[in-house]
Amino acid sequence: MNITLDEDKCCAAGQCVLVAPEVFDQRDEDGIVVLLDAQPPAEQHAAVHEAAAICPAAAIQVHA
Amino acid sequence: MTDGRIAVVGASAAGLAAVEALRRGGWTGALTLIGDEPHLPYDRPPLSKQLLSGDWQADRLGLRTTDQLDALDLDLRLGTRATALDAGTRTVTLADGERLACDGVIVATGVRARTLPGVAGTAGIHTLRTLDDALGLQTWLSGAERRLVVAGNGVLGCEAAAVARELGHKVTLVGRDPLPMRRLVGDGTGTLLATEHERHGVRMLTGVLDGVETADGHVTGVRLTDGSTLPADTVLVAIGSEPAVDWLRADAALDTTDGLRCDEFCAAAPGIYAAGDVARWYHPGHGRHLRIEHRMNATEQAMTAARNLLAELGVTEDERRPFTPVPYFWSDQYGMKLQAYGVLAGADRAETVLLDAGERRVAALYGRDGLATGVLAAGLPPRQIRGLRAVIATPGPWDEAHARLLAAVGGE
Numbered sequence A: 001m002n003i004t005l006d007e008d009k010c011c012a013a014g015q016c017v018l019v020a021p022e023v024f025d026q027r028d029e030d031g032i033v034v035l036l037d038a039q040p041p042a043e044q045h046a047a048v049h050e051a052a053a054i055c056p057a058a059a060i061q062v063h064a
Numbered sequence B: 001m002t003d004g005r006i007a008v009v010g011a012s013a014a015g016l017a018a019v020e021a022l023r024r025g026g027w028t029g030a031l032t033l034i035g036d037e038p039h040l041p042y043d044r045p046p047l048s049k050q051l052l053s054g055d056w057q058a059d060r061l062g063l064r065t066t067d068q069l070d071a072l073d074l075d076l077r078l079g080t081r082a083t084a085l086d087a088g089t090r091t092v093t094l095a096d097g098e099r100l101a102c103d104g105v106i107v108a109t110g111v112r113a114r115t116l117p118g119v120a121g122t123a124g125i126h127t128l129r130t131l132d133d134a135l136g137l138q139t140w141l142s143g144a145e146r147r148l149v150v151a152g153n154g155v156l157g158c159e160a161a162a163v164a165r166e167l168g169h170k171v172t173l174v175g176r177d178p179l180p181m182r183r184l185v186g187d188g189t190g191t192l193l194a195t196e197h198e199r200h201g202v203r204m205l206t207g208v209l210d211g212v213e214t215a216d217g218h219v220t221g222v223r224l225t226d227g228s229t230l231p232a233d234t235v236l237v238a239i240g241s242e243p244a245v246d247w248l249r250a251d252a253a254l255d256t257t258d259g260l261r262c263d264e265f266c267a268a269a270p271g272i273y274a275a276g277d278v279a280r281w282y283h284p285g286h287g288r289h290l291r292i293e294h295r296m297n298a299t300e301q302a303m304t305a306a307r308n309l310l311a312e313l314g315v316t317e318d319e320r321r322p323f324t325p326v327p328y329f330w331s332d333q334y335g336m337k338l339q340a341y342g343v344l345a346g347a348d349r350a351e352t353v354l355l356d357a358g359e360r361r362v363a364a365l366y367g368r369d370g371l372a373t374g375v376l377a378a379g380l381p382p383r384q385i386r387g388l389r390a391v392i393a394t395p396g397p398w399d400e401a402h403a404r405l406l407a408a409v410g411g412e
Helices: A015-019 A042-054 B013-024 B066-070 B131-141 B155-166 B182-199 B295-313 B382-392 B398-409
Strands: A002-005 A024-026 A033-035 A060-063 B005-009 B030-035 B075-078 B082-086 B091-094 B099-101 B104-107 B111-113 B147-151 B170-175 B203-206 B209-215 B218-224 B229-231 B234-237 B241-243 B260-262 B267-269 B272-274 B279-283 B288-290 B328-333 B336-342 B349-356 B361-368 B371-378
Touching: A002 A033, A015 A024, A015 A042, A015 B382, A024 B382, A042 A060, A042 B295, B005 B013, B005 B099, B013 B030, B013 B104, B013 B295, B030 B091, B104 B295, B131 B155, B131 B234, B147 B155, B147 B218, B155 B170, B155 B182, B155 B234, B155 B328, B182 B203, B182 B328, B182 B336, B182 B349, B182 B361, B182 B371, B218 B234, B260 B267, B260 B272, B267 B295, B272 B295, B279 B295, B295 B328, B336 B382, B349 B398, B361 B382, B361 B398, B371 B382, B371 B398, B382 B398
Parallel strands: B005 B030, B005 B104, B030 B075, B104 B272, B147 B170, B147 B234, B170 B203, B260 B279
Antiparallel strands: A002 A060, A024 A033, B082 B091, B091 B099, B111 B241, B209 B218, B218 B229, B267 B272, B279 B288, B328 B336, B336 B371, B349 B361, B361 B371
C-alpha cells in the first residue's frame, strides 16, 4: 500500500485522524493533513481505506 | 458470482460511494449509475468556495479518474433522468421510456436548489447547486464590479457572499433572520459570523425575498416582502433546497415527505435503499428521522446502504446494520472554518460556551429534549476540535456534555 495526499484539496476535517491516527495527523496551525506513514503495515490497511473513503474532500489516494 | 442488476440513481458523491461499495462488497452483476447532469461525478463543496473564487478550475472537482470509473465496470447513464420507480417490482423508468428491471435500487438523487417562480431565463439570476450553476455565477463574478444581492443567509448564501466580497463585488446579504446562519448555529456563532461579514464590507439586511425587478430580460433589483426593493445586477437565490423526490411520488408505497423515508437500515422498501441528501432515515441514537445535507453523510450513508442491500440480497453473509453516524459538517468563510459534530438542526437549546470575536474563536453546544446532540467550534487547534466529537458521539444528558465541552475548550 502506498498513500498519497492532495493537501490543496484537504478541508481539515480531521476525519482521517479519527479513523487512522497511526497514519494521519493534522498540522497544528491550519489542520491540514499530515501523512505519518505513507506505506503503513497491513494491520492499518482497513483503517486507511476507511479514511480515504470517508474523507469529505476526497484528498486521500490509496494505491495498491 | 452475481447476475441481475442494481441501479443507483444519482451520480454525485453518494451515488459514486454506493457503486464503489457495491463492487467492493462483491456485486459482480450489472451496475447502472444514472445521473441527470452530463458530468462525471464531481465534488460539490468547492462550488461555493474554490470554484466560485476562481482558485480552481472545474477539472479539480472530479471525484474519480476515468480509469478508476472504468475499473468499476458501470453501465453509466449520464445526462439521463429517472422518471419513476416501482418499488414492488424494483423497476426504474428513464426519461426515454426505458425500463430497468433491478434486484436492488439505491436512491441518491440529492436535492435541488429552491428558486423563484418565473425567473428562468432572466439574466443575472443564479442558483448554486450544480457545477453548471457555479460556472455560470463564477463567470458573472469574474469581471467588473457587480452589485450582488444574496437572498438567503444560510450556509450557502454566507459562503458565496464571502467569496464575492473577496472578489471585490458590492454584496448585500439578505436573510429572514438578522444573524447569518442563526437558525442552524444559534446566537453566539451567528454574532461571530455577522461580525466577520460586516468587517469585510458585506451589507446585511433582514428581509424575505418576494420577487425580482427586471428590465430587458435582465435583473435590476430584488423586491422584499415588506415592499422595499434593493438594486442589483446579480442575484443569488440561496433560499434552501428540496429533496429530489418528484420521480418517486407516483409510488404510494414510498413516503416522500421531506425526502425518501427509510428505516434505520436506510431501506425505504424491500430492495430499495436511499443515501445522501435525499434520504430521511431513522437514526436510533437520536430516536428520530433525520435528513442530513452534508458532504460526509453522503459517503457514509451510501456505504451503509450498499452493504445493507448486499446483505438483504444474500450477496454477503453480513447482517444488515443500522446507520448511526456522528454527522460532521464544515463551512469556510473568510479563512475561518466552522466545524460541527452531531445534530444541530431541530435543537431546542443552544448555548455558546466560548466566544471571542476578535480571535474568531467560538464553541457551542446544541440539544433537544434535555439531551446534548451537537457541538460546533471554530478557531481552536485541530486536536481540540477532534476531541469535541466524543462530547456528543451519543446524545447524552445536557449538563454532562456541557461540563465536558467546557473542560475541552477551557471556557469559563
